[in-house]
Amino acid sequence: MKVWVLAELTPNGPTQATLELLSKARQLGDAEAVALGPGATSAAAELGTHGAATVFASDDAVYADYLAQPAAHALGVLAAAHSPDLILFPSTYGARDVAGRLQAKLGSTLMANALDITGPDTVRTEIGGGTLLIDVVLEGPTPRLVIVSPKVFVAEAVGGTAQVVPVDVEIPDGCRRALRTERHDEPSVGPKLEEAKVVVSGGRGLQDPANVSLLQQLADAIGGAAVGATRAIVDAGWISYSHQVGQTGKTVKPDVYIAIGVSGALQHLVGMKGSKFVIAINKDADAPIFRVADLGVVGDALVVVPALISELAKRRG
Amino acid sequence: MNVVVLVKSVVDPSGQPRLGPDFLMDRSGDGTLDPGDEFAVEAALQLAADAGGTVTAISMGPEGAAAAVRRALAMGADAGVLVSDPLLRGADTLATARVLAAAAAQAGFDLVLAGVESADGYTGTLPMALAELLDVPSATFARKIEVTNGLARIERQTETGYDVVECPLPAVITVTAGATEPRYPTLKGIMSAKAKPLEQRSVADLGLEPSAVAPTQRVSAVTPVTTKSGGTVIEAGDDTAARIADALAEAKVI
Numbered sequence: 001m002k003v004w005v006l007a008e009l010t011p012n013g014p015t016q017a018t019l020e021l022l023s024k025a026r027q028l029g030d031a032e033a034v035a036l037g038p039g040a041t042s043a044a045a046e047l048g049t050h051g052a053a054t055v056f057a058s059d060d061a062v063y064a065d066y067l068a069q070p071a072a073h074a075l076g077v078l079a080a081a082h083s084p085d086l087i088l089f090p091s092t093y094g095a096r097d098v099a100g101r102l103q104a105k106l107g108s109t110l111m112a113n114a115l116d117i118t119g120p121d122t123v124r125t126e127i128g129g130g131t132l133l134i135d136v137v138l139e140g141p142t143p144r145l146v147i148v149s150p151k152v153f154v155a156e157a158v159g160g161t162a163q164v165v166p167v168d169v170e171i172p173d174g175c176r177r178a179l180r181t182e183r184h185d186e187p188s189v190g191p192k193l194e195e196a197k198v199v200v201s202g203g204r205g206l207q208d209p210a211n212v213s214l215l216q217q218l219a220d221a222i223g224g225a226a227v228g229a230t231r232a233i234v235d236a237g238w239i240s241y242s243h244q245v246g247q248t249g250k251t252v253k254p255d256v257y258i259a260i261g262v263s264g265a266l267q268h269l270v271g272m273k274g275s276k277f278v279i280a281i282n283k284d285a286d287a288p289i290f291r292v293a294d295l296g297v298v299g300d301a302l303v304v305v306p307a308l309i310s311e312l313a314k315r316r317g
Numbered sequence: 318m319n320v321v322v323l324v325k326s327v328v329d330p331s332g333q334p335r336l337g338p339d340f341l342m343d344r345s346g347d348g349t350l351d352p353g354d355e356f357a358v359e360a361a362l363q364l365a366a367d368a369g370g371t372v373t374a375i376s377m378g379p380e381g382a383a384a385a386v387r388r389a390l391a392m393g394a395d396a397g398v399l400v401s402d403p404l405l406r407g408a409d410t411l412a413t414a415r416v417l418a419a420a421a422a423q424a425g426f427d428l429v430l431a432g433v434e435s436a437d438g439y440t441g442t443l444p445m446a447l448a449e450l451l452d453v454p455s456a457t458f459a460r461k462i463e464v465t466n467g468l469a470r471i472e473r474q475t476e477t478g479y480d481v482v483e484c485p486l487p488a489v490i491t492v493t494a495g496a497t498e499p500r501y502p503t504l505k506g507i508m509s510a511k512a513k514p515l516e517q518r519s520v521a522d523l524g525l526e527p528s529a530v531a532p533t534q535r536v537s538a539v540t541p542v543t544t545k546s547g548g549t550v551i552e553a554g555d556d557t558a559a560r561i562a563d564a565l566a567e568a569k570v571i
Contacts, residue, residue, distance in 0.1 A: 067456055067473075067482060068445060093475065097457050100445025103411055109533035110410055112440040122537070127438070128334045133540040140533035147442070177454035178488070182481035198570045222571055234474075235460060235495030241476055247439050256568045267439045277568050279561060281553075290550055295564050299553020304561075311558035312571065 017090035019155035026051035048162030072101035129269035201228030205261020246271035264289030326382035353432035390510035391502035414446035
């Protein structure tokens with residue numbers, strides 16, 4: 001079977017998630033990648049090394065300048081011409097948007113949050129924040145579309161060379177409508193969330209943006225811990241996106257995860273449920289985070305956390 | 318400016334999903350408005366109030382889903398539509414997008430707003446499928462929306478910061494939790510909601526064939542994941558900090 005991966009590009013090449021998907025695509029059948037936007041052609045080498053036999057590539061800025069529509073259009077045209085059986089998408093804002101539009105164009109089935117692709121038309125996913133595993137049979141017209149959770153496959157360089165096929169799809173004016181006019185990057189600071197042994201995460205229970213500094217203070221008191229956050233406080237602008245843990249953020253599996261004022265929304269739980277030991281501090285005894293906590297503390301984070309910081313300082317002596 | 322806001326009814330936004338013997342989600346009983354959608358409703362009310370216009374809340378679901386629409390009406394939406402049909406039991410994202418697109422087109426709109434993803438399914442692709450079916454531009458993850466002369470200027474959350482996006486109306490935009498602080502319905506709002514129109518529609522009312530809403534996927538097996546047991550929950554007290562520090566020491570991270 002022919003399995004496509006929608007490659008996501010950064011100025012330094014394809015994203016890690018893209019390379020992870022190529023590992024699975026290669027295992028399922030003939031792996032090919034579609035790379036759209038500036039840097040596509042130069043990314044082809046690395047895509048090839050990771051198993052893409054063919055890379056459909058266009059460096060046209062239209063794919064970066066306009067949201068979702070040009071990429072979905074081109075992918076639709078390419079799919080009609082080359083008939084892939086399956087298209088895999090990384091679970092990111094941009095790829096998710098393209099997948100949604102492509103589904104409507106093709107009338108194809110779409111499965112999100114996939115944890116594995118167990119056969120040509122079977123996908124394993126989870127619901128309930130990871131409390132139930134669901135095996136799903138994909139039906140209807142091909143290509144079937146699957147959005148895969150990060151880190152479920154391991155990226156592996158196998159040393160191939162991709163044949164680069166230039167994409168020359170005309171992008172109609174109707175697809176040039178939602179235009180990016182400015183980009184603002186907020187550089188991330190501190191240890192990498194995905195690699196830290198301890199993650200200190202905060203949520204709405206911190207009550208005020210000023211209290212977000214408690215997270216860093218606790219992370220420093222523990223030593224080398226990374227600071228995480230729920231989507232709620234990222235969306236509210238209290239802390240930058242690079243700290244977000246969950247479905248649309250990072251997936252972390254630290255030795256200890258400390259959830260501070262985090263209610264435990266399902267989309268947050270999927271990003272941290274692999275943690276070895278979970279400590280939760282929350283005022284609300286019914287908060288779902290307590291269901292996954294090894295040690296739960298019902299109480300005010302603004303009291304408990306400063307006390308913990310002084311306790312740790314005391315033990316350090 | 319007429320705004321359609323998509324609202325989803327969820328049974329328990331944070332709880333364990335209930336599955337019936339046929340592996341389909343059991344959505345019986347009264348639902349509540351998905352907390353993520355409250356931000357979209359609030360944004361819709363503010364934009365319509367600024368520009369002058371109406372807000373129509375549209376949902377798809379069993380009869381209990383009317384509670385989500387009623388909540389939007391109580392917050393201030395002018396009219397509601399609930400698409401309810403036995404044909405839609407087990408509907409997937411494609412069927413749902415077709416139904417909601419048809420309902421939005423029937424209501425008429427300059428702008429469709431939605432939450433970024435549902436609390437129970439967190440698929441997050443439905444608004445884009447809907448935009449494609451309606452052939453309008455779209456932007457996801459808007460944390461700020463301003464509309465001037467038929468052009469929406471959006472601050473869109475990204476993985477590395479935010480982008481500014483300009484998008485001509487009509488359009489579909491999804492709204493993050495940071496965009497607005499949802500108002501709480503007042504008693505007056507709740508009372509007046511009862512007098513507002515809440516129309517029920519079937520698949521046939523929307524001009525869709527049953528084949529257009531047939532599922533394209535089927536659950537073949539469900540496996541409960543063994544959840545952690547033996548977790549300890551304590552009330553905060555004088556020794557809490559020491560208990561947590563002990564746990565950190567035991568995990569060998571301090």
